[in-house]
Structures are given as C-alpha cells and as structure tokens.
Amino acid sequence: xSFGIIVATHGNFGKxxxxxxxxxxGEIDTVEAISVEFGKNIDEIQEQFERLVNKFLKxxxxxxxxxxxxxxxxxxxxxxxxxxxxxxxxxxxxxPMLIKALKMSMEEEKKPLHEVVLYLADYGKDNVKIASKxxx
Amino acid sequence: xxxxxWKKGEKKKKFYLRLDDRLIHGQVVQGWVPFLSIDEIFVVxxxxxxxxxxxxxxxxxxxxxxxxxxxxxxxxxxxxxxxxGKNVLILVNNVDDLVKVASLxxxxxxxxxxxxxxxxxxxxxxxxxxxxxxxxxxxxxxSREGKKVELRxxxxxxxxxxxxx
Numbered sequence: 001x002s003f004g005i006i007v008a009t010h011g012n013f014g015k016x017x018x019x020x021x022x023x024x025x026g027e028i029d030t031v032e033a034i035s036v037e038f039g040k041n042i043d044e045i046q047e048q049f050e051r052l053v054n055k056f057l058k059x060x061x062x063x064x065x066x067x068x069x070x071x072x073x074x075x076x077x078x079x080x081x082x083x084x085x086x087x088x089x090x091x092x093x094x095x096p097m098l099i100k101a102l103k104m105s106m107e108e109e110k111k112p113l114h115e116v117v118l119y120l121a122d123y124g125k126d127n128v129k130i131a132s133k134x135x136x
Numbered sequence: 137x138x139x140x141x142w143k144k145g146e147k148k149k150k151f152y153l154r155l156d157d158r159l160i161h162g163q164v165v166q167g168w169v170p171f172l173s174i175d176e177i178f179v180v181x182x183x184x185x186x187x188x189x190x191x192x193x194x195x196x197x198x199x200x201x202x203x204x205x206x207x208x209x210x211x212x213x214x215x216x217x218x219x220x221g222k223n224v225l226i227l228v229n230n231v232d233d234l235v236k237v238a239s240l241x242x243x244x245x246x247x248x249x250x251x252x253x254x255x256x257x258x259x260x261x262x263x264x265x266x267x268x269x270x271x272x273x274x275x276x277x278x279s280r281e282g283k284k285v286e287l288r289x290x291x292x293x294x295x296x297x298x299x300x301x
Binding site for chain 2: 010038039040041042043044069070071072073075076079080
C-alpha cells in the first residue's frame with residue numbers, strides 16, 4: 001500500500017465524507033476519520049491524532065491528512081505532525097480530491113508523497129466550478 | 137493593580153481575557169477578533185512561548201493586520217504597555233494563568249470558552265466547559281472581586297455569568 005489517509009474535521013463532517021466516498025469507491029481500509037468535538041479535552045484529541053498517525057505510519061509508511069479548514073483545530077493539530085514527504089496535510093478538502101486520493105492510495109503509488117499532495121490540491125481546486133460558467 | 141495613565145481626549149486601550157484550551161483557532165479568529173475589533177493578541181503560556189513550531193502553526197490563521205505575541209507568564213505585566221487606542225485579546229489555556237493575568241492587567245471582562253478538565257471532582261457547566269471544583273472557586277473569586285466572568289464560547293451565543301453564590 002502506498003499511503004494511509006486521515007480525514008480530520010470539526011464534528012462528524014469527515015466521518016460522513018468517508019462513509020459517502022465508500023459508497024462510491026467501495027469498502028476500503030486505508031482511510032479513517034477523526035471527529036474533533038468542542039466537548040472534548042484538547043489533550044485527548046491530540047492523543048487520538050498521535051495514535052492514528054503512528055498506526056498508519058507503521059502500516060503504510062506514509063500518511064496524508066485531509067482537514068476541513070485552514071486555521072481550525074483539526075488543521076492546527078495536524079500541522080504538528082507534518083514531516084515533508086512522510087506526513088503531509090491538505091486543508092479545505094472536498095469530495096473529488098478525497099475520492100481521487102483514495103483511488104491513489106489503493107494503487108501501488110510510486111509517486112513521492114510531496115508530489116501526490118501537489119497533484120491532489122490542484123485537482124481539488126479544479127473541481128470547484130460555478131454552474132452558470134460551466135454551462136455557458 | 138497597574139493602570140496606565142490616560143489623558144483626556146486619548147482613546148483608551150482595552151484588554152479582554154479569554155480562557156480557551158485551544159488558544160488560537162476558528163472561534164477566536166473568525167468570532168472574537170472581529171467582534172471585539174482586536175488589534176493585538178497575546179498568547180500567555182510558558183509551554184507555547186518556548187515552542188516555535190506551535191507558534192508558527194497558530195500564527196498562520198491570524199489576519200496580517202492583527203499583531204500576535206507569545207509570552208511566558210513572567211512577562212504578563214508587559215501587556216499593559218501596548219499603545220493607547222488598541223484593543224487587546226489575551227489568551228490563556230488554564231485557570232491559574234487566567235487568574236495571574238486578571239490580577240496584573242486591567243481587563244474589561246473575563247471570557248470563558250473551551251476548557252475540559254479531566255479526572256475526578258470535575259463540574260460540567262456547559263457543553264464546552266468542565267473544570268475542577270478548585271478552579272470553579274478561583275473563577276468565583278474573580279467574580280467576587282468585581283470582574284465579569286462569562287461562559288460564552290462564541291460572540292453569537294448568549295453568555296452565562298459565573299457569579300459567587
């Protein structure tokens with residue numbers, strides 16, 4: 001396997017996103033979600049991240065973390081784990097980029113992770129369309 | 137307590153104090169900073185003030201027109217030295233630091249946000265606030281001393297004052 005994927009968001013947004021993409025790409029175990037609740041102790045959340053990052057590093061050697069919003073707690077915590085090429089973070093994820101990432105993670109991906117994230121970030125941005133422009 | 141000399145006609149500086157175990161994050165940057173027209177943020181923490189990585193991460197989401205300082209608890213008195221007319225938000229992540237700041241800086245009010253104490257003998261006051269009985273007592277003492285201590289996570293919600301009963 002080429003890399004593990006963590007989707008870290010405020011509330012259950014990420015969990016639902018993962019469930020939704022599984023209905024599209026099928027059951028897959030390279031991805032797990034972390035729900036950051038405001039009702040939880042911050043050290044507990046930090047430990048939850050640590051456990052999952054370490055588990056995925058052991059299993060897949062490389063980890064890609066998607067977060068919902070730059071500047072939010074899920075992002076801020078994730079940034080602390082960044083090791084270029086080994087643990088990478090993309091903020092403000094959307095479903096197209098998550099689906100693409102899952103597909104890439106299932107293949108024997110030879111591309112270095114720092115190139116994968118550049119590609120995925122562009123892919124996600126390209127998939128933001130304005131309907132009236134797209135239809136014009 | 138230190139009060140700065142305020143000349144008539146000069147715009148006063150205002151200090152707001154918030155307890156939040158996440159320090160800088162969306163609710164602060166998107167909520168309180170614009171709501172209080174904040175010009176400067178002081179993060180008071182002995183741990184963060186010696187952790188450049190955490191400082192870098194936190195500074196990324198702060199708008200460029202807001203100046204951000206990370207200081208340790210020994211430098212709390214220096215917060216009062218900001219220039220007149222500035223609105224200052226002071227962030228702490230624990231009750232002891234909160235009490236220290238409140239005793240050294242003339243704050244307008246004490247805002248209580250995300251805080252989750254673990255362990256025995258804790259009281260849960262709202263979905264975002266759980267503290268020890270000892271900590272609650274410290275907050276009540278602040279209220280007894282005449283400070284407004286309010287549980288209010290975001291500006292858009294109704295606050296709940298902690299009063300000494």
